[in-house]
Amino acid sequence: MLYSGTILAVNNIVGHIAQLKLKKLAYYAINAYFYGCILGRLAGFARDLHANLRSQYKGHSIKIIRPQKWIYLRCSVTMKIAPNLSPAKRAPKFEDGSSLRIPSLQILNQDGSVIAGATVPDLSRAQATKIYSDMLYIRMLDERMQSAQRQGRLSFYMTCTGEEASVAGTIAAFQPQDMAMAQYREHLVLRYRGFTTAQFMNQLFGNLDDLGKGRQMPVHYGSRELNIMTISSPLATQIPQASGYAYGQKLKGKDACTLCYFGEGAASEGDFHAGLNMAAVLNCPVVFVVRNNGYAISTSCAEQFATDGIAPRGPGYGIKTIRVDGNDILAVYAASVEARRIATQEQRPVFIETMSYRLGAHSTSDDPSGYRSKQEEQIWRDKDPIQRMKNWLIAQRWWTEESDTDLQKSYRTEILAELKLAEQRDKPPLGDLITDVYKSVPTHLLEQFQELEAHIAKYPDHYSV
């Protein structure tokens, strides 16, 4: 007699083998688990399965393991279908982190000259100056807001200083319809897509006009209009979400992909593994950008991973991977243009590691002097990505020191003016406390809010609104 579920199980295994054959692997090992439906009849089911598979794959070794458990049957079928394609080893030799060395793409020298033999990507004067202006703007914004925080006008701030090229060079290679999901140090993405100074300030001060309704700490920006997902503080959570978002774009047949940023520290989170593996297995058009800036708060790379950076993990997932000099705008841009092409045309994920340095503190609550030296910082200050791009632009005769000074001045003025306006703007209404928890406000939240209002009415001086 044939046990129920056998045919289904056999088909399942045959399907898996067909898929693996396409990948031209030498060995096929399939682990199939069978629960519920065959409870109590495992022995008979295992026999059935074995007989069925043997008739389909004559001459190959088939092994079915049946653990002495009553919850489920673990049916592990291992087959050698094709001749062994890789050369066999005759002695135990192990691979380690040094087996895969990934070089870094560099196009520009620090003085702005092009490295011999390097190919300069196609970048118009208009786009190059836009990229540069936005990098400069963010440097100005970061300086101003850092001081505003020191003056006690702002609760918290995080800078992008030192990593401007890693962010500008990537976002510039993408299209407005592409979704961008960032960690928190990539506000250049917003600037590039047209987020205004007033919008930055409104979020930082959590006022009436903040798109996020004053609910999140400073720098947690987001904009539906600009296709930039709202930032959340938990690290790496955006990575599997980016894979899913990209899968949705693919289902709709759009010429669009998802761009997902995170730091080298976040790559230690489980969500990194989950997101990259799912993107590879499910062929999602997503470009992952890991900004390797040397530090996760105070923890240096040496304490974060034992390998040569993060890039070698990409091929481990079966993802096309490139490492670039993150302070070299042309290298980052050239890699990103190709990455977007692969993601959208080949409908598969791409992984970019940008090698850079977090010149500033982790946040305004951090002090790097406790864990790294001034000398180390100076080495990277000398590789400033903004200076490098400026040198190139001047060499191209697309930019001058005068226009640079003028632009800095006008940005500073604009930022300070908008800062003053934003800090005086009203807070969002108290009613926003209970909206957007759900699509509509449920009864129990209305009740709680009414109690709160009554309490505030009793002590109005204590609770300023």
Next chain:
Amino acid sequence: MANSTVREIGNEPKTSKMNLLQAINSGLDIAMATDQRVICLGEDIGQFGGVFRATSNLQKKYGNQRCFNTPITEQGIVGFAIGLAAQGSVPVAEIQFADYIFPAFDQIVNEAAKYRYRSGDEFNCGGLTIRTPYGGGIDGGLYHSQSPEAYFCHTPGLKVVMPSNAYQAKGLLLSAIRDPDPVIFFEPKAIYRASVGQVPEGDYEIPLGIAEVVQQGTDITLLGWGAQMVQIIKAAELAAADGISCEIIDLRSLLPWDRDCVAQSVTKTGRLLISHEAPLTGGYAGEIAASIQEHCFLSLEAPISRVTGLDTPFPLIYEKHYLPDHLKIFEAIVATRNY
């Protein structure tokens, strides 16, 4: 059936005999047929149809782009589904056993539940539904038996639903999938096949957040959800033989929960017993008891009784002893009546 709470789509629905699993499968089938945006994902849910067969034939019918296996990564499954929902799809993610939902806790609690709020409604993942079998009764020991509903009921932004029979399962699932907020849908695996009833073959929804009064009574209100309703109904039969009239309420939705329905009943009966499989301390019965004593203090004639699992991990050999079965509930009914 509480027909008054059911919004039938079409007249005179044709019904057929289905068990709870078949009802879930039928619900998923209808959801996928009526909305191209609905996508099913999870471990082994594709060609195999899931370890319990809840997704049987869906891949065959709707293709492997809309119904597919994922790698074994619960945080990945939920994170991926959140991304899908944010993009505009309506994902139905399966977590193979509720015991394995914890790697996804961060994605559910910090991400899905707060997506709309933290962005000021710029973005939402309201299309998301997470289905997962929960509860004991299958000799599953610690890791195939847990009832983790209380963890999620503590999280604003989520909706939590637990059906107790085939009819409810389909109607509530269709509501959950179409609801504009993320929903966790706990399925009582102990009665996946044992719960059989007449279920409409077509499309219907049972609204979320509304309890069902299963039986009218005058002496005590018995409250539960999911598979525990089987034990509660059995206990009520024993009590009836002893001359105690029980009013039985099936909560169906835990977050938000139908406090008005329960309060109204307790005001009438003066006594309340709540039963769930999950451990006592921090269990959802505690929340309900606190809320009901606040609203029905002057009507109560006895302390609110909680009949639950023990504060231990879910045991194996002594599962029967651990579970809050009909006899334990019956004894608590008598004690509450005689207080």
